[in-house]
Amino acid sequence: MNSLAESKCSNCGEKEVCFIHETFGPRVPDIEHMDMHFSKGESLFKQGTIAPHIIYLKEGIAKLYLEHRDRKQPLCIEKKGFLGLESMYNDKYYQYSAVALTDAEVCLIEIDTLKNAIASSTDLAVRVITDINTRSKYIYQRFLTLTQKQGPGRVADIILCFTDRIFQSDSFELPCTRKEIAEMASLSLESLSRILKEFKEEGIVEAESKSFHVTDMERLRFISSVS
Amino acid sequence: MNSLAESKCSNCGEKEVCFIHETFGPRVPDIEHMDMHFSKGESLFKQGTIAPHIIYLKEGIAKLYLEHRDRKQPLCIEKKGFLGLESMYNDKYYQYSAVALTDAEVCLIEIDTLKNAIASSTDLAVRVITDINTRSKYIYQRFLTLTQKQGPGRVADIILCFTDRIFQSDSFELPCTRKEIAEMASLSLESLSRILKEFKEEGIVEAESKSFHVTDMERLRFISSVS
DNA sequence: TCACATTCCTGACAAATGTCAGTTTCACAA
DNA sequence: TTGTGAAACTGACATTTGTCAGGAATGTGA
Numbered sequence: 001m002n003s004l005a006e007s008k009c010s011n012c013g014e015k016e017v018c019f020i021h022e023t024f025g026p027r028v029p030d031i032e033h034m035d036m037h038f039s040k041g042e043s044l045f046k047q048g049t050i051a052p053h054i055i056y057l058k059e060g061i062a063k064l065y066l067e068h069r070d071r072k073q074p075l076c077i078e079k080k081g082f083l084g085l086e087s088m089y090n091d092k093y094y095q096y097s098a099v100a101l102t103d104a105e106v107c108l109i110e111i112d113t114l115k116n117a118i119a120s121s122t123d124l125a126v127r128v129i130t131d132i133n134t135r136s137k138y139i140y141q142r143f144l145t146l147t148q149k150q151g152p153g154r155v156a157d158i159i160l161c162f163t164d165r166i167f168q169s170d171s172f173e174l175p176c177t178r179k180e181i182a183e184m185a186s187l188s189l190e191s192l193s194r195i196l197k198e199f200k201e202e203g204i205v206e207a208e209s210k211s212f213h214v215t216d217m218e219r220l221r222f223i224s225s226v227s
Numbered sequence: 228m229n230s231l232a233e234s235k236c237s238n239c240g241e242k243e244v245c246f247i248h249e250t251f252g253p254r255v256p257d258i259e260h261m262d263m264h265f266s267k268g269e270s271l272f273k274q275g276t277i278a279p280h281i282i283y284l285k286e287g288i289a290k291l292y293l294e295h296r297d298r299k300q301p302l303c304i305e306k307k308g309f310l311g312l313e314s315m316y317n318d319k320y321y322q323y324s325a326v327a328l329t330d331a332e333v334c335l336i337e338i339d340t341l342k343n344a345i346a347s348s349t350d351l352a353v354r355v356i357t358d359i360n361t362r363s364k365y366i367y368q369r370f371l372t373l374t375q376k377q378g379p380g381r382v383a384d385i386i387l388c389f390t391d392r393i394f395q396s397d398s399f400e401l402p403c404t405r406k407e408i409a410e411m412a413s414l415s416l417e418s419l420s421r422i423l424k425e426f427k428e429e430g431i432v433e434a435e436s437k438s439f440h441v442t443d444m445e446r447l448r449f450i451s452s453v454s
Numbered sequence: 455t456c457a458c459a460t461t462c463c464t465g466a467c468a469a470a471t472g473t474c475a476g477t478t479t480c481a482c483a484a
Numbered sequence: 485t486t487g488t489g490a491a492a493c494t495g496a497c498a499t500t501t502g503t504c505a506g507g508a509a510t511g512t513g514a
Contacts, residue, residue, distance in 0.1 A: 066367055068375045075370070086364065089357040095364050118349060118356075125352035126345065130316040132359055137313065137322050139366065140293055143302070147373050147413040148295045150470070178492065186374040188472050193493055209480080209492095377500070405462065415502050420463055436462095436510080 023056075023127070031117050033107040040175075044083065044098035044106070051087040051094045053108045060104025061166060061175050064096045065183075074184040076138060077101070077166055085132050088115070101175040146186050149227040154185040155195045156224035159205065163214055171213040250283075250354070258344050260334040267402075271310065271325035271333070278314040278321045280335045287331025288393060288402055291323045292410075301411040303365060304328070304393055312359050315342070328402040373413050376454040381412040382422045383451035386432065390441055398440040 020031050033056070038044060044055055047067050057080055064083065065074040075096055086095045088111065118125045145157045158181055162172050174181070182192040199205040204220055206213040214220055247258050260283070265271060271282055274294050284307055291310065292301040302323055313322045315338065345352045372384045385408055389399050401408070409419040426432040431447055433440040441447055 066371050068371050071375055073371055073374050075367070086360050088360065089353060090360045090364065095360075095367055118353065120349070122346050122349055122352055125349055125356070126316060129345075129352065129356055129359065132356065132363070133313050133315060133317045133322075136359070136363055136366075137317065139363075139370070140302070140322055143366070143370055143373075144293050144295050144300055146370075147300050148298055177490090189492080190473080190494085191471055194471095197493080404460090416462080417464085417503080418501055421501095424463080 031109055032113050033109045036106050036108055038100040038104045038106060040100055040102050040104075042100050044100060044104075045094050047094050047097040049094055050092050051084060051111060053110050054085060054088070054114055055083045055098070056107040056109065057081055057083055058105045058107060060106075061101040062098050062104060063101050063176070063180070064098050066096050072097075072183050073186065074180070076135070076142060077161060077184075079166055082128075082131050085128055086135075087111075088128075149224075151185070151187055151191055151195050152198070152223050153225075153227040154187065155181075155192060155199070156220050158184050159212065159214060159220060160224055162212070163217070170215075170217060171211070174210040174212055258336055259340050260336045263333050263335055265327040265331045265333060267327055267330050269327050271327060271331075272321050274321050274324040276321055277319050278311060278338060280337050281312060281315070281341055282310040282325070283334040283336065284308055284310055285332045285334060287333075288328040289325050289331060290328050290403070290407070291325050293323050299324075299410050300413065301407070303362070303369060304388060304411075306393055309355075309358050312355055313362075314338075315355075376451075378412070378414055378418055378422050379425070379450050380452075380454040381414065382408075382419060382426070383447050385411050386439065386441065386447060387451060389439070390444070397442075397444060398438070401437040401439055 020033070038060070044062060045051065047065075057078060059080075061077060061079050062083060063074055064076050064078060065072045067073075083098050084094060087093065118128060142157075145154055149157070162174075163170055166172070178192060178196075179189050182189045185192060187195070196205070196207055199220075200207060202216075202219070204214070204216045204223075206215055247260070265287070271289060272278065274292075284305060286307075288304060288306050289310060290301055291303050291305060292299045294300075310325050311321060314320060345355060369384075372381055376384070389401075390397055393399070405419060405423075406416050409416045412419060414422070423432070423434055426447075427434060429443075429446070431441070431443045431450070433442055
């Protein structure tokens with residue numbers, strides 16, 4: 001199957017190698033997909049709704065989260081990669097919601113298109129399994145953090161997620177509100193505020209408005225490790 | 228690939244259809260595997276060790292759990308199905324530990340054998356993805372329970388896991404200690420004890436030693452739903 | 455039968471965290 | 485510039501849960 005002209009990734013025309021082949025390697029067939037732009041704050045998809053497509057996040061940062069009555073429980077922050085693979089095959093609904101934390105460039109792949117591609121390429125299937133398992137591993141880590149660590153350890157882990165996984169830098173601009181950070185750590189906004197204050201007083205983190213700078217990475221990792 | 232005589236499931240010889248085909252359907256090739264018996268309390272595999280095989284649990288109940296220093300955080304209770312699929316492809320270590328809560332009959336499939344089978348059968352790959360996603364969905368549910376609900380709701384969910392998922396009955400024999408139940412609910416043994424006492428006083432559950440009987444299922448579900 | 459270990463229960467207290475209310479800060483639009 | 489609302493901070497207090505210590509109940513093997 002070849003990409004239709006009107007549904008090509010911008011990459012395809014320019015470099016002859018689109019994200020599909022960048023990600024899955026040359027042996028995987030072309031997969032029809034559609035470029036889309038999402039603005040910061042826009043919902044990519046919503047838990048419980050029918051899943052018409054899988055999303056490949058090319059640029060930007062997204063938050064995956066579970067909804068529980070009026071509460072949101074973030075699962076993880078993601079950049080570059082597939083979102084929604086967990087909704088394939090077992091039922092037709094999204095298992096979690098996703099929202100763009102920054103402006104985002106994505107490709108939409110219809111779920112049936114991807115299923116057809118998988119049916120004819122075990123390479124692709126293997127790659128999908130790998131991707132799902134990688135997230136699964138990370139979610140298990142989050143599971144441990146949230147059930148076993150106390151406030152400071154949970155907050156440390158969120159900050160480390162940004163410095164290590166997302167920005168690869170000791171300094172970063174927070175792409176969300178403190179309320180959302182509190183949700184990620186499964187804390188109240190007030191508790192988060194107090195913990196951040198402690199981190200500042202102990203010279204571990206400088207946090208002014210959205211600007212974060214970790215000044216004592218070692219101690220932050222220590223706090224993460226001892227809870 | 229045909230099953231070797233000495234590594235057949237007991238099913239294979241007797242019924243010409245082994246668990247592989249029961250599970251994956253007739254289009255999937257035979258997969259070499261080995262029968263094993265595990266006694267109650269025995270470890271099936273250990274998080275962080277190299278994963279030489281995937282386990283198919285044919286009979287019995289197993290507990291999957293994460294290890295964190297000296298603490299154990301159970302992920303879920305499983306009966307009949309694959310354990311360890313999450314360890315395929317992305318790294319060679321088990322992502323969680325597994326222990327038999329009852330005597331258990333299992334089949335071991337070498338991971339390379341399964342990979343070869345997947346490489347030649349997209350049906351099998353699809354089934355593996357489905358299995359992984361089913362567990363993933365359930366783990367997300369547990370994630371929500373443990374981060375959003377308070378003690379009583381968490382304990383209610385554990386009891387409902389046994390009545391609904393494992394035993395399909397209002398009454399059951401607990402296949403583990405209360406300490407383990409406390410770990411599943413991410414509570415201290417003492418807190419669990421107090422919550423069970425309340426459940427008994429309110430006539431929701433009769434719990435004598437290992438014998439559990441839910442007398443007010445509706446109220447138990449209500450407690451689960453309101454936290 | 456009797457010791458012994460394990461499991462479970464209970465009470466008192468401490469620690470962690472949530473809730474509520476009030477205030478400050480900041481961004482943005484009129 | 486000023487007004488407005490959202491976001492963030494802080495203190496007081498309540499609630500939940502953990503920890504510790506002790507004791508009862510249960511099962512096991514000598």
